[in-house]
Amino acid sequence: xxxxxxxxxxxxxxxxxxxxxxxxxxxxxxxxxxxxxxxxxxxxxxxxxxxxxxxxxxxxxxxxxxxxxxxxxxxxxxxxxxxxxxxxxxxxxxxxxxxxxxxxxxxxxxxxxxxxxxxxxxxxxxxxxxxxxxxxxxxxxxxxxxxxxxxxxxxxxxxxxxxxxxxxxxxxx
Numbered sequence: 001x002x003x004x005x006x007x008x009x010x011x012x013x014x015x016x017x018x019x020x021x022x023x024x025x026x027x028x029x030x031x032x033x034x035x036x037x038x039x040x041x042x043x044x045x046x047x048x049x050x051x052x053x054x055x056x057x058x059x060x061x062x063x064x065x066x067x068x069x070x071x072x073x074x075x076x077x078x079x080x081x082x083x084x085x086x087x088x089x090x091x092x093x094x095x096x097x098x099x100x101x102x103x104x105x106x107x108x109x110x111x112x113x114x115x116x117x118x119x120x121x122x123x124x125x126x127x128x129x130x131x132x133x134x135x136x137x138x139x140x141x142x143x144x145x146x147x148x149x150x151x152x153x154x155x156x157x158x159x160x161x162x163x164x165x166x167x168x169x170x171x172x173x
Contacts, residue, residue: 007098018093
């Protein structure tokens with residue numbers, strides 16, 4: 001079943017370095033080994049084991065999803081609306097929330113930040129159609145200028161925050 005919940009106000013955020021925040025248990029690290037030449041001329045081989053979830057491994061999005069779900073569920077009693085929104089509207093390391101009132105969005109941002117930070121996950125790159133809830137450093141070309149923009153993307157789809165419009169280019173379909 002597809003649910004379509006259009007909200008008057010929306011906010012999106014990103015979990016900073018999400019995969020690297022998850023430690024791999026000591027007993028599971030042998031499955032995540034890598035061989036490396038320490039000295040190529042003499043072919044001295046070194047063996048390394050990853051201690052964190054690897055970005056790009058096939059199982060990494062699953063590991064992140066399960067870890068987030070288990071952590072977030074611990075907060076259901078205290079923050080039932082935010083927990084349900086996080087469980088329903090998180091895709092890999094991108095979270096989304098919203099509401100009919102600006103206060104709903106501010107509460108979601110505050111509670112989701114608290115919930116995830118207590119699990120070692122830092123939220124950043126906030127975008128919202130409520131200007132003061134967006135991150136201060138959101139720029140058109142992040143890190144290259146100081147010009148603020150109302151354009152961003154939600155899961156790869158262009159979103160104009162001020163006009164609150166999504167742009168679908170069907171000519172590429």
